Amino acid sequence: MSLDPVLTRIDADLPHALDRLMALMRIPSISTDPAHARDCTAAAEWLAEDLRSIGFEARPHQTPGRPMVLGNGGESGPHLLFYGHYDVQPVDPLELWHRDPFDPAIEETPRGRVIRGRGASDDKGQLMTFVEACRAWKAVHGTLPARLTMFFEGEEESGSPSLVPFLQENTEALRADLALICDTGLFDAETPGIVTMLRGLVGEEITVTGPSKDLHSGMYGGPAMNPIRVLARILAALHDSDGRVTVPGFYEGVADLPEAVARQWQDLGFDAQAFLGEVGLSEPAGEAGSTALEMIWSRPTCEINGIHGGYTGAGFKTVLPSQASAKVSFRLVGEQDPLRIRDSFRAMVRGMLPPDCEVAFEEHGASAAAQMAIDAPAFERARAALSAEWPKPAAFIGSGGSIPVAGHFKRILGMDSMLIGFAHDDDAIHSPNEKYDVESFHKGIRSWARILAALSS
Amino acid sequence: MSLDPVLTRIDADLPHALDRLMALMRIPSISTDPAHARDCTAAAEWLAEDLRSIGFEARPHQTPGRPMVLGNGGESGPHLLFYGHYDVQPVDPLELWHRDPFDPAIEETPRGRVIRGRGASDDKGQLMTFVEACRAWKAVHGTLPARLTMFFEGEEESGSPSLVPFLQENTEALRADLALICDTGLFDAETPGIVTMLRGLVGEEITVTGPSKDLHSGMYGGPAMNPIRVLARILAALHDSDGRVTVPGFYEGVADLPEAVARQWQDLGFDAQAFLGEVGLSEPAGEAGSTALEMIWSRPTCEINGIHGGYTGAGFKTVLPSQASAKVSFRLVGEQDPLRIRDSFRAMVRGMLPPDCEVAFEEHGASAAAQMAIDAPAFERARAALSAEWPKPAAFIGSGGSIPVAGHFKRILGMDSMLIGFAHDDDAIHSPNEKYDVESFHKGIRSWARILAALSS
Numbered sequence: 020m021s022l023d024p025v026l027t028r029i030d031a032d033l034p035h036a037l038d039r040l041m042a043l044m045r046i047p048s049i050s051t052d053p054a055h056a057r058d059c060t061a062a063a064e065w066l067a068e069d070l071r072s073i074g075f076e077a078r079p080h081q082t083p084g085r086p087m088v089l090g091n092g093g094e095s096g097p098h099l100l101f102y103g104h105y106d107v108q109p110v111d112p113l114e115l116w117h118r119d120p121f122d123p124a125i126e127e128t129p130r131g132r133v134i135r136g137r138g139a140s141d142d143k144g145q146l147m148t149f150v151e152a153c154r155a156w157k158a159v160h161g162t163l164p165a166r167l168t169m170f171f172e173g174e175e176e177s178g179s180p181s182l183v184p185f186l187q188e189n190t191e192a193l194r195a196d197l198a199l200i201c202d203t204g205l206f207d208a209e210t211p212g213i214v215t216m217l218r219g220l221v222g223e224e225i226t227v228t229g230p231s232k233d234l235h236s237g238m239y240g241g242p243a244m245n246p247i248r249v250l251a252r253i254l255a256a257l258h259d260s261d262g263r264v265t266v267p268g269f270y271e272g273v274a275d276l277p278e279a280v281a282r283q284w285q286d287l288g289f290d291a292q293a294f295l296g297e298v299g300l301s302e303p304a305g306e307a308g309s310t311a312l313e314m315i316w317s318r319p320t321c322e323i324n325g326i327h328g329g330y331t332g333a334g335f336k337t338v339l340p341s342q343a344s345a346k347v348s349f350r351l352v353g354e355q356d357p358l359r360i361r362d363s364f365r366a367m368v369r370g371m372l373p374p375d376c377e378v379a380f381e382e383h384g385a386s387a388a389a390q391m392a393i394d395a396p397a398f399e400r401a402r403a404a405l406s407a408e409w410p411k412p413a414a415f416i417g418s419g420g421s422i423p424v425a426g427h428f429k430r431i432l433g434m435d436s437m438l439i440g441f442a443h444d445d446d447a448i449h450s451p452n453e454k455y456d457v458e459s460f461h462k463g464i465r466s467w468a469r470i471l472a473a474l475s476s
Numbered sequence: 477m478s479l480d481p482v483l484t485r486i487d488a489d490l491p492h493a494l495d496r497l498m499a500l501m502r503i504p505s506i507s508t509d510p511a512h513a514r515d516c517t518a519a520a521e522w523l524a525e526d527l528r529s530i531g532f533e534a535r536p537h538q539t540p541g542r543p544m545v546l547g548n549g550g551e552s553g554p555h556l557l558f559y560g561h562y563d564v565q566p567v568d569p570l571e572l573w574h575r576d577p578f579d580p581a582i583e584e585t586p587r588g589r590v591i592r593g594r595g596a597s598d599d600k601g602q603l604m605t606f607v608e609a610c611r612a613w614k615a616v617h618g619t620l621p622a623r624l625t626m627f628f629e630g631e632e633e634s635g636s637p638s639l640v641p642f643l644q645e646n647t648e649a650l651r652a653d654l655a656l657i658c659d660t661g662l663f664d665a666e667t668p669g670i671v672t673m674l675r676g677l678v679g680e681e682i683t684v685t686g687p688s689k690d691l692h693s694g695m696y697g698g699p700a701m702n703p704i705r706v707l708a709r710i711l712a713a714l715h716d717s718d719g720r721v722t723v724p725g726f727y728e729g730v731a732d733l734p735e736a737v738a739r740q741w742q743d744l745g746f747d748a749q750a751f752l753g754e755v756g757l758s759e760p761a762g763e764a765g766s767t768a769l770e771m772i773w774s775r776p777t778c779e780i781n782g783i784h785g786g787y788t789g790a791g792f793k794t795v796l797p798s799q800a801s802a803k804v805s806f807r808l809v810g811e812q813d814p815l816r817i818r819d820s821f822r823a824m825v826r827g828m829l830p831p832d833c834e835v836a837f838e839e840h841g842a843s844a845a846a847q848m849a850i851d852a853p854a855f856e857r858a859r860a861a862l863s864a865e866w867p868k869p870a871a872f873i874g875s876g877g878s879i880p881v882a883g884h885f886k887r888i889l890g891m892d893s894m895l896i897g898f899a900h901d902d903d904a905i906h907s908p909n910e911k912y913d914v915e916s917f918h919k920g921i922r923s924w925a926r927i928l929a930a931l932s933s
Contacts, residue, residue: 050791232755236777236781238772239772243755251707258705295699304832314698326800329783334635336782337677338781338907346788348697418694449691
């Protein structure tokens with residue numbers, strides 16, 4: 020089946036494809052906030068309906084959390100599973116958005132047209148690139164280019180609590196020859212990437228309790244333990260002066276970057292100055308002795324993602340609070356064991372508690388890093404297909420973000436994943452004013468059409 | 477003019493006095509929150525009206541912030557100024573209150589009847605003890621026992637920004653022979669106290685900024701500076717391992733406790749175990765080598781009163797925030813200079829900033845510690861009067877809280893202050909479920925009647 024008419028069809032249908040994406044973006048499917056549970060269900064139903072309109076058998080599947088969407092289509096060719104997620108990040112701080120995050124629009128910017136709104140890039144826009152490629156293929160050829168299983172998750176932004184049980188219970192429905200995942204970025208505006216290294220993630224929330232109730236710092240300041248002070252001491256101790264993480268055993272399983280990979284990365288000409296300059300920074304702040312690209316792709320980290328305690332409103336309140344809490348996450352690489360790191364972190368925190376303090380832990384996911392088997396022929400075919408669409412040849416790259424689903428596919432379904440995405444570093448995912456370049460969306464759809472042709476030929 | 481009928485009148489009128497206090501407590505006069513500005517005005521008007529009803533010439537006086545209430549009454553005798561504040565602390569966390577903080581009620585508890593609600597103890601209940609003593613005196617004798625100036629502030633819980641200018645502009649109206657201040661506590665349930673040492677207070681809010689916007693910790697975690705981590709490091713460095721404050725020059729002006737005072741305090745038989753046990757603690761957590769009473773009364777402290785940064789809602793968000801902030805306060809003693817300490821703190825914080833980080837400071841008040849001239853005859857007369865009312869003799873004590881107004885009275889008006897109050901340590905001021913014992917209120921009113929008799933005889 021020929022590719023060219025499909026690409027022509029994609030070009031002609033772009034305005035309608037953008038309309039469909041914005042319809043999906045209008046549904047505020049924030050998975051981490053229970054108040055938006057119904058919106059997640061609405062987004063899942065929208066997607067199932069859209070898949071049915073292009074010939075898939077598709078429906079939402081209930082889970083203890085947000086529903087999964089499964090769809091099957093196509094009669095012959097290799098069996099490919101496509102994964103994306105329809106849930107989005109919270110939108111706070113809302114006052115920093117210059118438009119309603121759930122009233123998306125196409126905006127003209129100095130760098131070209133963008134789709135503005137929550138989920139534009141992470142991950143509704145990316146997910147729809149694949150759906151639109153299928154739609155065009157079906158419209159031109161009356162059939163899909165391969166046996167396709169669509170799998171859309173609704174809990175990716177909240178630690179995917181239902182994912183592993185769902186994979187375990189639906190092994191037969193989900194096992195394919197290869198998984199395609201669209202939740203990553205371009206290497207740069209001209210260079211697409213296939214991600215072959217993914218960092219893992221351990222998320223922990225710690226709550227330190229001192230006094231049994233909030234106290235007046237005049238009456239108790241001095242003799243009473245202050246849990247914010249205890250928490251600050253713990254958090255400050257998580258890195259040494261070289262920026263290395265101090266959790267005992269943390270670096271077990273972290274290998275040095277192979278010489279060949281390091282060289283390939285060097286050839287990419289990553290501009291750390293520009294990358295940091297975009298967000299008002301000038302110096303890589305991570306481990307001494309690592310390049311910025313290594314800090315993102317191949318080195319593990321510990322970050323404090325949130326902290327709260329005491330009075331934080333307007334003015335001043337001389338309270339000595341009963342509790343203080345922080346959300347801490349670790350990005351993992353290589354063979355680091357997420358559960359051992361969680362245990363070691365908790366033991367370290369407990370060991371730093373002074374008398375009269377208690378700590379409670381809440382877990383928010385734990386996944387190991389993943390390394391793809393790039394010698395499989397599909398990887399070279401996909402690289403060639405991508406290279407035909409974009410100005411520069413596609414590169415095998417790393418990813419700082421964590422896409423645990425790839426590891427789960429491998430472990431539970433025995434299936435390799437190919438991670439291809441079209442996001443830009445400045446898409447402001449997880450931040451106010453998220454956007455997705457119209458070019459990312461358009462060339463993303465075309466890229467998938469090319470890859471589908473390459474993999475099914 | 478005889479005292480006994482006044483005491484009898486106070487006993488008989490207690491139910492009505494409680495009703496009046498609860499009427500005042502129903503006005504949510506939170507000064508730190510601009511949304512409650514109108515409630516502060518309403519409380520000031522309520523008080524002026526109440527003072528007029530017992531023969532004072534009284535009205536609210538506008539300031540750039542919340543109004544001050546001034547009232548004058550009485551024809552002869554010494555000129556006494558009475559100070560209290562009608563504004564109250566915020567009520568969060570609201571969910572920990574077992575009743576609406578601004579719908580007060582008398583509750584039966586295992587330790588006796590209490591008035592429950594925000595401001596019961598700090599400071600509406602205390603303020604009204606003096607007003608009710610005057611009311612009884614006026615009812616019985618047709619006149620007031622001395623020349624009295626009533627002075628009620630509405631910004632005590634928000635750093636008193638208008639206080640100093642108001643004192644400077646109203647010197648003549650406010651200068652009296654002696655100030656009486658009711659905003660402190662009993663030493664214990666049986667022992668009243670006259671506070672002769674007050675800690676000062678410096679309040680600072682610091683905001684650390686790293687990246688110019690919130691970032692995804694997957695994409696930027698590693699090379700990007702995390703302002704929460706920087707803030708934690710700064711806060712953790714404010715104390716050394718002995719619990720001493722590390723701000724350079726902090727202990728300049730802190731004298732050792734005089735032997736005689738230390739002995740007197742020892743004689744008080746303060747039960748640190750019980751004091752801390754009330755709030756779920758077991759060990760004094762302050763400076764090594766100090767007793768718990770010294771930690772509260774005669775040693776300076778540094779506390780973190782609030783901290784905030786990143787994502788603090790339900791679930792998890794792998795954000796690397798642009799900003800993190802904390803509210804920090806210092807309690808001062810002896811001759812410590814609040815402005816030098818502020819400068820030294822700011823210099824220390826600036827010196828700890830890594831590259832690409834900025835810090836902004838917001839000041840929330842600065843006042844020195846105060847030491848009363850207890851050899852003035854009024855102090856011994858008041859001590860005797862208090863001792864006649866309570867089971868045990870009154871003691872000269874310290875106070876951990878900061879009541880800067882006493883220092884301002886001395887400096888601006890050349891007037892000494894006598895600080896007498898009837899609060900209990902377990903009144904939960906600044907906390908949920910604040911209360912004031914009905915006994916504190918009742919015996920407080922009687923105490924003031926006795927003190928007024930003693931000072932005007």
